Amino acid sequence: xxxxxxxxxxxxxxxxxxxxxxxxxxxxxxxxxxxxxxxxxxxxxxxxxxxxxxxxxxxxxxxxxxxxxxxxxxxxxxxxxxxxxxxxxxxxxxxxxxxxxxxxxxxxxxxxxxxxxxxxxxxxxxxxxxxxxxxxxxxxxxxxxxxxxxxxxxxxxxxxxxxxxxxxxxxxxxxxxxxxxxxxxxxxxxxxxxxxxxxxxxxxxxxxxxxxxxxxxxxxxxxxxxxxxxxxxxxxxxxxxxxxxxxxxxxxxxxxxxxxxxxxxxxxxxxxxxxxxxxxxxxxxxxxxxxxxxxxxxxxxxxxxxxxxxxxxxxxxxxxxxxxxxxxxxxxxxxxxxxxxxxxxxxxxxxxxxxxxxxxxxxxxxxxxxxxxxxxxxxxxxxxxxxxxxxxxxxxxxxxxxxxxxxxxxxxxxxxxxxxxxxxxxxxx
Numbered sequence: 001x002x003x004x005x006x007x008x009x010x011x012x013x014x015x016x017x018x019x020x021x022x023x024x025x026x027x028x029x030x031x032x033x034x035x036x037x038x039x040x041x042x043x044x045x046x047x048x049x050x051x052x053x054x055x056x057x058x059x060x061x062x063x064x065x066x067x068x069x070x071x072x073x074x075x076x077x078x079x080x081x082x083x084x085x086x087x088x089x090x091x092x093x094x095x096x097x098x099x100x101x102x103x104x105x106x107x108x109x110x111x112x113x114x115x116x117x118x119x120x121x122x123x124x125x126x127x128x129x130x131x132x133x134x135x136x137x138x139x140x141x142x143x144x145x146x147x148x149x150x151x152x153x154x155x156x157x158x159x160x161x162x163x164x165x166x167x168x169x170x171x172x173x174x175x176x177x178x179x180x181x182x183x184x185x186x187x188x189x190x191x192x193x194x195x196x197x198x199x200x201x202x203x204x205x206x207x208x209x210x211x212x213x214x215x216x217x218x219x220x221x222x223x224x225x226x227x228x229x230x231x232x233x234x235x236x237x238x239x240x241x242x243x244x245x246x247x248x249x250x251x252x253x254x255x256x257x258x259x260x261x262x263x264x265x266x267x268x269x270x271x272x273x274x275x276x277x278x279x280x281x282x283x284x285x286x287x288x289x290x291x292x293x294x295x296x297x298x299x300x301x302x303x304x305x306x307x308x309x310x311x312x313x314x315x316x317x318x319x320x321x322x323x324x325x326x327x328x329x330x331x332x333x334x335x336x337x338x339x340x341x342x343x344x345x346x347x348x349x350x351x352x353x354x355x356x357x358x359x360x361x362x363x364x365x366x367x368x369x370x371x372x373x374x375x376x377x378x379x380x381x382x383x384x385x386x387x388x389x390x391x392x393x394x395x396x397x398x399x400x401x402x403x404x405x406x407x408x409x410x411x412x413x414x415x416x417x418x419x420x421x422x423x424x425x426x427x428x429x
Contacts, residue, residue, distance in 0.1 A: 006080065007049070007051060007052055007082040008050045008051055008245070009026070009031060009084055009232075009235060010052055010077030010080070011026075011051065011052070011232065012056065012073040012074055012108070013053055013055045014058045014066070014088065014101075014104070015369045015372075015373055016037065016057060016369065016410055017373075017412040018088055018089070018228075019054075020393075020395060020397060020410045021228075021229045022088050022229045022232045023386045024229075025232050025233050025236070026051050026053070027395070029233055029236035029237055029240060030237075030240040032047075032049040033049060033386050034383055034384070034385065035053045035384045036055060037055050037376055038056065039072050039076045040076070040382065044383060046401070050245055052080070054077065058070060058100060058104070059094060061100070063099035063104075066099065066104050070104045070107065070108060074112075075111075085112065085224055087101075087224070087225070087227075089101050089227065090228065091128040092414075093160055095163070101164065101167065101226070102168035105168065106168055106169050109224050112223040113223060114223055114224045115195045116191055116194055116201060117200065117224055117226050118215060118219050119201050120204040120226075121160070122204075122212065123230030124209055124212075124230065125393075126415065130160065133161040133176075134158045134159050141158035144158075147414055160203045161173070161203050164201055164203065169200070170198070170199065170201065171197070171200060172201045172202070174203050174204075175190045175202050175203070175204040177211070179205075180204065180205055187214060190202070212230045213238070216233070216234025229393060254397075255405070258362050258363060258398070258406065261313040261317075261361045262316075262361065262362075262425050263309060263318050263356050263361045263363075264280065264364075264421050265320055265349050265364070265365070265367070266319065266320070266322070266371070267321075267346065267368035268367045268368030268369070268371065268414075272413060273367045273413045275418050276367065276420045277367075277421075279418045279421070279422075280422065284317050284319055285312050285318045286321060287309075287318070287320045289321065291322055291341070291345065294322065295341065298347065302351045302355070305348075306356070309355075309359065309361075313360070317363075320352055322349060346374035347374065349375060350375045350377065350378035353379060354378050354379060362406055362407065363406070363425065364406060365411070365421055365425060365428075368411070369412050372410040381399055381408075382399075383399070384400060384408070391416040391420055393412065394410070394412075396424075407428045
């Protein structure tokens with residue numbers, strides 16, 4: 001990648017759907033943005049942009065591997081002139097006590113030369129807020145909400161000061177809402193006081209978008225931060241106000257229409273995705289995979305799914321889902337182990353995605369962060385241009401650096417309304 005000017009913002013994202021969410025947010029706020037899959041190779045030609053989001057699949061891997069991959073991405077961004085790098089994490093702060101948010105944040109903060117990192121997963125647009133250091137999903141604390149049951153990183157504690165302290169080498173403080181409402185200078189002063197106390201990170205409260213704007217202005221001149229897409233919004237608005245954005249970035253064109261067939265895959269077991277799959281049954285053929293057979297007969301299940309699709313995609317889109325109720329997922333995990341069960345589902349759905357593209361599918365909607373990551377890797381996709389928004393946090397993506405482009409939507413399990421699949425396919429026409 002070559003660029004005539006330094007990047008205004010660099011971002012390291014710990015999963016692919018979260019990276020799409022952030023790239024969408026930055027584009028809407030006025031930064032021309034490219035999302036890459038992994039650290040770009042030297043032969044990948046990308047246009048000049050204001051921001052690059054390097055998407056990693058590092059949320060649920062061993063912490064030392066996540067740190068190494070994140071360091072590599074951070075170095076690449078710094079070499080392209082990014083004076084501020086944001087480590088993008090999930091708005092539900094998915095992370096076990098072993099990491100990976102704490103270890104990666106510690107490593108990148110130290111590499112950036114910062115004494116303290118501001119941290120917030122708040123994103124009011126999607127119902128995530130932080131108050132007195134506690135993460136809320138709508139009106140519910142995280143640990144009382146349906147989102148507590150992530151299959152790999154269940155969240156049982158809403159207090160992010162405690163959560164982060166258990167996985168960080170340094171103390172964690174709080175920038176409370178009373179401080180945030182006083183403005184950027186008060187936030188900066190609080191960060192200075194926490195630094196003097198020896199803290200290495202500070203959870204920041206944020207309830208409304210203007211709180212995120214305050215945080216963005218407070219840290220835009222610093223070199224590192226940690227947050228969900230909401231913090232990216234605050235940083236982007238601060239950069240645009242400083243003249244480092246692009247007037248026509250929002251609603252960036254994604255080029256000529258892409259022909260071919262359309263299909264959907266669902267691997268998430270969130271309540272939102274389960275409802276979306278049910279709604280889709282009235283609009284298109286839906287095949288529900290037997291998760292147990294995915295472990296015992298994966299090749300047969302993949303072959304049956306592709307046969308189902310090939311018979312129908314000439315007449316319209318199809319949906320193939322491994323999504324199941326949380327109780328069924330827990331039963332499968334208890335028999336086979338959560339890691340083995342998760343990898344089996346990801347491997348099967350990514351193989352199905354590869355077969356669908358080989359059968360002429362050029363518009364593909366994928367629900368589930370881990371599923372999206374596995375499919376993107378299997379298809380060897382390297383970068384995306386960011387198009388119009390389908391739902392909050394989910395844009396249409398057009399592949400870059402590929403002779404025959406694909407249009408995709410990569411959806412985190414909890415995002416989108418009941419009609420998400422139909423809406424996504426309609427916007428890809």
